[in-house]
Every structure is written in structure tokens, then in C-alpha cells.
Amino acid sequence: xxxxxxxxxxxxxxxxxxxxxxxxxxxxxxxxxxxxxxxxxxxxxxxxxxxxxxxxxxxxxxxxxxxxxxxxxxxxxxxxxxxxxxxxxxxxxxxxxxxxxxxxxxxxxxxxxxxxxxxxxxxxxxxxxxxxxxxxxxxxxxxxxxxxxxxxxxxxxxxxxxxxxxxxxxxxxxxxxxxxxxxxxxxxxxxxxxxxxxxxxxxxxxxxxxxxxxxxxxxxxxxxxxxxxxxxxxxxxxxxxxxxxxxxxxxxxxxxxxxxxxxxxxxxxxxxxxxxxxxxxxxxxxxxxxxxxxxxxxxxxxxxxxxxxxxxxxxxxxxxxxxxxxxxxxxxxxxxxxxxxxxxxxxxxxxxxxxxx
Numbered sequence: 001x002x003x004x005x006x007x008x009x010x011x012x013x014x015x016x017x018x019x020x021x022x023x024x025x026x027x028x029x030x031x032x033x034x035x036x037x038x039x040x041x042x043x044x045x046x047x048x049x050x051x052x053x054x055x056x057x058x059x060x061x062x063x064x065x066x067x068x069x070x071x072x073x074x075x076x077x078x079x080x081x082x083x084x085x086x087x088x089x090x091x092x093x094x095x096x097x098x099x100x101x102x103x104x105x106x107x108x109x110x111x112x113x114x115x116x117x118x119x120x121x122x123x124x125x126x127x128x129x130x131x132x133x134x135x136x137x138x139x140x141x142x143x144x145x146x147x148x149x150x151x152x153x154x155x156x157x158x159x160x161x162x163x164x165x166x167x168x169x170x171x172x173x174x175x176x177x178x179x180x181x182x183x184x185x186x187x188x189x190x191x192x193x194x195x196x197x198x199x200x201x202x203x204x205x206x207x208x209x210x211x212x213x214x215x216x217x218x219x220x221x222x223x224x225x226x227x228x229x230x231x232x233x234x235x236x237x238x239x240x241x242x243x244x245x246x247x248x249x250x251x252x253x254x255x256x257x258x259x260x261x262x263x264x265x266x267x268x269x270x271x272x273x274x275x276x277x278x279x280x281x282x283x284x285x286x287x288x289x290x291x292x293x294x295x296x297x298x299x300x301x302x303x304x305x306x307x308x309x310x311x312x313x314x315x316x317x318x319x320x321x322x323x324x325x326x327x328x329x330x331x332x333x334x335x336x337x338x339x340x341x342x343x344x345x346x347x348x349x350x351x352x353x354x355x356x357x
Contacts, residue, residue, distance in 0.1 A: 001325040002032045004068025005050075006061045007039040010075045012283035014042035014306035015313065017072040017093070020053040022314045022321070027054030031325045036064045043306040065089075070329075072321055074313065075300055076103055085110035088347065090329050092321065094118055094133075097344055097355045098245045099272040104345070104355060111348045113329050117317065118270075119242055119352060120342035127242060129320070129342075131178050132312035134267075136302040138182025138238060141265040142171070144301070145234040146190065148263045148287060148294050155294055156261030158233045161191035168192050172232040174220065174249050174274060176203045179238030179267045187234070188215050195228055225249060229258050237266040237274040244354040245272040252276045252290075260292035269297045 003026055005018055016039050018026075023033050035055040037047055047057055058064050065071060065084035073093035077085060085091060085107065095116040097104045107114050117129035127134075142160070149169070151157035162168030171187040173180045176198030187194045188211060196211075197220035198204055204217040211217075218224055229235065229250065239246050246268040255277065268274040269281075277290050280299040287296050302309035320339055323332040333340040344352040 001328070002034065002067060002069045003321070003325060004064040004071045005033060005035040005039055005055070006064045006071065006073065007036045008074050008303075009061065009080060010078055010300060010303075013075050013300050013303045015074045015300075015303050015310045016040040016043045016045065016306070017074050017313070018318070018321070019043075019311060019314045020045055020049040020055075022318045023050055023055045024053040025318060025322060026325060029322060029326060032056070034058050034064055034067055036061055040310070043310040045310075070321075070324060072317075074303075076100065077106070079106075082106040082110065085112040087111035088113065090115065090324060092117070092317075092324065092342075094270070095344055096270040097352070099270065104350070107345050108348050108350065112345070113343075113347065114345040115324075115329070115339070115342040116344045116352070117342065119344060119354070120320065120338055121242070122338050128316050128338075129313075130240075132316055133302045133309065134178035134238075134240075135182050136305060136309050136312065137267045138179035138236075139186045140301045140304065141179070141183045141236045141238070141267050142186035142190065142234070144286075144296055144298075145171075145236065145263050145265045148296055149233060149261070151261075153287070153294070154261060154289055155263055156233055156259060158261075160187065160234065168214075169233040170231060171195070171234045171236065172225075172228045173197070173236045173238060174225070175238035175240065175268075176200065176207050176217070177238060177240055179240070180236070181207060183236045183238060183267075184211060184215050188212050192234075195232075197224060197228075220249070222249075226254060226257060229254060229262075231259065232262060235262065235264045237264065237268050237278070239268050239274040240271065242354065246274040248274060248276045250275045250277075255291040255293045258291075258293050261294065263294045263296065265296045267301065269299050273297065
């Protein structure tokens, strides 16, 4: 199979979909890999690294799309790429169709085979291709939140860890999944008081067992959310319904109950966000303020740490990329129900019902 690895062109997206090691595995299996020049540079991988791994370089994204049977990416195609996708071409990437009708319409019109990382489900019911980026994003949510709590950036002027004689900051984490647990772990490590809310009692029991004493688990309800937002310094939204839009757990009217300078980091922004006032931002312009509440809603947070993120992503996507290349998408999906769950759009037909919700 001919596999194409284009350079990501979304704003400040510095990741690349495959490391040179991943390309080596494909070429070892007798597949041809074309890499756009400079695709891995921001992740710490040179063109020469890819050539030594067996890839052929192409100068433009148009040429990569034109020659490839399968495109492997990190982020969803943006408008410039819509016309490049070909009928029958496999595109394997994060799509998040549920929050982007324009992208959905474009991919339907292209008649490409769209396989989404974020809806691939493993035998345990987890999302193996989303997990490493959720881990990165969860940890970054606290790192970024701590920064934007600083007064020069319109935050409350609170140091999350506090100092002797001064109480530590309070962090509210919505969702006890991968993002929530990683955010709680980072915040707890800084010394903050952390409240993590979820509706799954088994999950809360697990979190309660493994987290330190400054992480407090509670059942998620509107009453409890409204109670905590009144004095929370940092709120992390980490709620996910695979393939579907995230529920709005904090509404616009609830912002007025927060203290000025409170920071919200909505990691669920790719799926529409779990805060009503969420709108996607970029690393170039990451925040906006509504009712004196700072919103950080960057839709590709792991793109800011591309070396770590690219290696973590390739670790989990490569086995599926090899299956698709070795067997073709039809046989690969028929033989692997987990990969089949990643099929979102096939030759103009939406096959993932959650996209339509």
C-alpha cells in the first residue's frame, strides 16, 4: 500500500502522525511511504530521519494526497485539505465529526474512507487511540490553568500549591476518565485541593483508592457543580461521550456564580465542550474572557508538546496502521471489530450514528 504522511497545517499543530520508527515498520512490511518535507521537524524528526527509515520525500501536501492510498494524520483535515481527499482513499486521523458539520459534509462529499482515532474501541471498552493524547491534555490542563491563574493574564492571582500560611488553590475536575484522573494527579502533585466529580460510582471508588488525600471524589450533579464553582480557582472539563457531543455541565448563567479570574480549561472542546461558553481557540490566541472568567479552550493542546505527543501517539496507532496497510481497510475492519468501530464515513455514507446526535 502507498501511505502518505502530510505535514499538519492546523494552527500551531506541531505533531506528526508517525515517527521515523513507525515509517520503518511500514517499509519493512513492503509498503511505500511518502512523507511531506518538514512534516516531522517540529516534533524533533528531520527529513533525513525519515529517508533513512525508508520514506520518500515529497515537497507539497497536494502531492502526498494525490499519490497515497492511505493518509495518516494527527488532526482533522482543514478547509484547504477538503478538496485533496479522494474517493476511496483511507484517511486515518482524529476527526471529531460530531462538533464540525462543515468537515462532516466535506468528507461525505469526498467519498473517502474516514477512520477516526477517537472512536476505535478496544476489548475493554476503552479508547486506546485517544488515551495517550487525553493523558497529555489532562496533565497540560493543570499546567496551563496554573499559568492563566496569574494576575497579569487576568487570572485570580492564585498559586495552586499555596505556600506555608496560605491555603492552596482549589481545582474542580469534571469527569473521572483519563483526562480527569491525569488532571487531578497533576493538581494534587502541586499541592492543590482537588474535587473530582463523576456519575460512575465504580470509577469514583477507584479514584478514591489510588489518589492522595487532597483529591476528594464526589458524585456529579448540577447541585454539586454549582456548589463547587463558587470558590474553585481552576475548573477542568474532561467529560467524553465517544463520538458524540459532550454534555453541557456548566451553563452561561453559572459563570456569574464564579469569582472573577476563575480559569476554565475545557479539554472536551474537540467534542463541542462541556461548558456552554466554550469555543475552540488556538495556541496562538488561547484564551478569552466572559463574565470575568478566563476560558482556555485550545483544541489541540498536545500539539504544544509535539515530541512527547508524537511518540505517544505512534505507540498506539502503529499497530492499526499496519493492519490497514497489510490487509486493506475492508479486510482489516472485518477481521478486527475494534478497528471497525473507528469507521465514521464510508464512501459518502455516515456509518457512525453518534455523529448524527
